[in-house]
Amino acid sequence: MTTRRVRARRGEGPLLREEILRAAEDLLAESGTEDALTLRAVALRAGVSTPSVYLHFTDKEALVEAVCLRVWGEFSRLFTENLGGDPFLALGRCARAYARFALDHPVQYRVLMMRPSAAPGVPPAAAECFRQMVNAVAACVETRVFEGDPEEVALGLWSAVHGCVSLLIAQPEFPWPRDREALINQIVRMAGFGTALYSRLPAKLPPSRELAADLDTFGAHLARDR
Amino acid sequence: MTTRRVRARRGEGPLLREEILRAAEDLLAESGTEDALTLRAVALRAGVSTPSVYLHFTDKEALVEAVCLRVWGEFSRLFTENLGGDPFLALGRCARAYARFALDHPVQYRVLMMRPSAAPGVPPAAAECFRQMVNAVAACVETRVFEGDPEEVALGLWSAVHGCVSLLIAQPEFPWPRDREALINQIVRMAGFGTALYSRLPAKLPPSRELAADLDTFGAHLARDR
DNA sequence: CCGTCAGGTTAACGATGTCAATCTGAGCTC
DNA sequence: GAGCTCAGATTGACATCGTTAACCTGACGG
Numbered sequence: 001m002t003t004r005r006v007r008a009r010r011g012e013g014p015l016l017r018e019e020i021l022r023a024a025e026d027l028l029a030e031s032g033t034e035d036a037l038t039l040r041a042v043a044l045r046a047g048v049s050t051p052s053v054y055l056h057f058t059d060k061e062a063l064v065e066a067v068c069l070r071v072w073g074e075f076s077r078l079f080t081e082n083l084g085g086d087p088f089l090a091l092g093r094c095a096r097a098y099a100r101f102a103l104d105h106p107v108q109y110r111v112l113m114m115r116p117s118a119a120p121g122v123p124p125a126a127a128e129c130f131r132q133m134v135n136a137v138a139a140c141v142e143t144r145v146f147e148g149d150p151e152e153v154a155l156g157l158w159s160a161v162h163g164c165v166s167l168l169i170a171q172p173e174f175p176w177p178r179d180r181e182a183l184i185n186q187i188v189r190m191a192g193f194g195t196a197l198y199s200r201l202p203a204k205l206p207p208s209r210e211l212a213a214d215l216d217t218f219g220a221h222l223a224r225d226r
Numbered sequence: 227m228t229t230r231r232v233r234a235r236r237g238e239g240p241l242l243r244e245e246i247l248r249a250a251e252d253l254l255a256e257s258g259t260e261d262a263l264t265l266r267a268v269a270l271r272a273g274v275s276t277p278s279v280y281l282h283f284t285d286k287e288a289l290v291e292a293v294c295l296r297v298w299g300e301f302s303r304l305f306t307e308n309l310g311g312d313p314f315l316a317l318g319r320c321a322r323a324y325a326r327f328a329l330d331h332p333v334q335y336r337v338l339m340m341r342p343s344a345a346p347g348v349p350p351a352a353a354e355c356f357r358q359m360v361n362a363v364a365a366c367v368e369t370r371v372f373e374g375d376p377e378e379v380a381l382g383l384w385s386a387v388h389g390c391v392s393l394l395i396a397q398p399e400f401p402w403p404r405d406r407e408a409l410i411n412q413i414v415r416m417a418g419f420g421t422a423l424y425s426r427l428p429a430k431l432p433p434s435r436e437l438a439a440d441l442d443t444f445g446a447h448l449a450r451d452r
Numbered sequence: 453c454c455g456t457c458a459g460g461t462t463a464a465c466g467a468t469g470t471c472a473a474t475c476t477g478a479g480c481t482c
Numbered sequence: 483g484a485g486c487t488c489a490g491a492t493t494g495a496c497a498t499c500g501t502t503a504a505c506c507t508g509a510c511g512g
Contacts, residue, residue, distance in 0.1 A: 007490065009478065016490085033342060039469065049492050051471075060469065088434040114340035114396055116259060122399045130400065143434035145441075152403050156390070156416055163389020164382070170340055173348045174356065177378050186382055186424070193427065194420020196437070198412070200445030201419065208314040208369035211422070211448075215371075218444045219426030222437075236509060239459060265500065275461055277501080286500065 005047030017056040072125035087139035160191035231273030243282040298351035313365035386417035
């Protein structure tokens with residue numbers, strides 16, 4: 001913890017990099033706020049002097065970026081785990097897993113998604129993660145539940161889920177329903193069915209009341225036993 | 227600008243509060259990053275010494291909070307402007323206006339929505355703004371396009387739009403479509419129709435391919451001339 | 453004309469990110 | 483085993499930040 005770290009042996013310098021990263025992650029998770037992520041605090045926790053951090057990270061931003069890469073990796077793992085079966089249902093499982101992870105690691109999610117990204121370009125880990133989202137969507141396009149460009153559709157779905165969890169995290173004082181799981185479900189279904197539906201609709205809509213009646217009919221049609 | 231401010235006359239102390247707020251807003255808008263919002267920079271811009279800010283704001287957080295209140299007010303104004311006519315269409319207009327404002331004022335939006343809110347409770351201006359969202363949704367429940375608790379539905383719709391603009395702002399490097407207006411439209415339609423649809427669907431869904439066929443039929447049904 | 457006190461200012465503190473200069477000891481050579 | 487070397491650190495300092503305490507000042511009522 002505060003105990004001084006024994007100096008690494010020759011050739012094992014990079015070990016410190018891992019230890020610093022771990023210290024940073026622990027600090028984030030335990031403190032519950034990114035303000036606690038000070039170079040001094042991280043270094044102290046790693047049992048090392050403050051400027052030693054600069055041996056492995058060019059600046060604080062780079063350290064934070066490295067922490068983020070791990071989170072992207074975690075999301076990738078989650079997506080891989082939840083694939084398989086009907087693509088539409090699989091996509092829903094992925095979205096729910098994403099939301100659950102974000103809500104379970106609010107500080108990390110905040111750092112990942114709500115920080116002005118200084119580095120230009122999409123980090124490879126993030127690109128890989130997004131690629132998985134796009135693939136899952138593409139599978140739905142294949143079965144024709146979705147239509148359109150998988151990348152654009154994926155961005156839309158991601159927007160919906162991210163919006164929900166990021167609002168939950170950043171604006172916790174709003175009158176959220178008590179059951180977060182149910183809210184996530186609502187959002188995921190909204191996004192899924194909305195995406196499936198909107199591309200099929202005519203440009204000119206009927207007035208609200210007529211639309212409502214049509215939707216009722218459609219719902220009843222789907223509910224018929226098959 | 228940098229010119230020293232003439233001392234306010236007796237009883238006109240609060241004038242400085244306004245000038246400081248203006249200086250802070252200008253600084254945010256011009257610099258393009260919240261990092262530029264330093265007490266020293268704000269004070270300099272207001273033509274006043276740094277600790278003078280403390281005469282009107284208990285700390286930096288309070289200053290930022292005050293800036294946010296203005297943005298909430300702006301959203302309220304936007305909503306009021308876009309009401310009227312068919313509730314479903316009005317809601318869409320409000321959502322589009324919200325998104326447009328956010329994208330036109332990215333730094334302000336970031337400060338408003340992506341900053342850990344220190345003050346407990348929802349600020350009145352934010353509550354008022356949310357009340358307007360809920361009202362607009364309630365009107366849609368009235369015409370039966372939407373079903374369920376207006377507050378929960380409003381949170382869902384807000385999530386979708388917020389998710390889109392906040393991702394656009396925080397992750398600009400992702401492969402967003404060139405036409406932002408079109409993307410916003412996609413999201414708004416997705417959220418609107420998804421919300422209208424999902425509560426009417428049976429718990430057990432048909433497999434993707436059958437669902438796709440049903441949606442096609444429904445789309446064609448809506449497109450029939452009436 | 454003079455005292456008061458609203459409306460400021462000056463000077464300083466501790467914390468933070470960052471950098472230049474310095475130390476140190478593990479492992480090679482002889 | 484003595485001595486050299488340089489990877490792997492440390493020390494000390496700087497500028498900037500938010501914040502506080504102590505002090506100044508000049509417009510206005512008496």
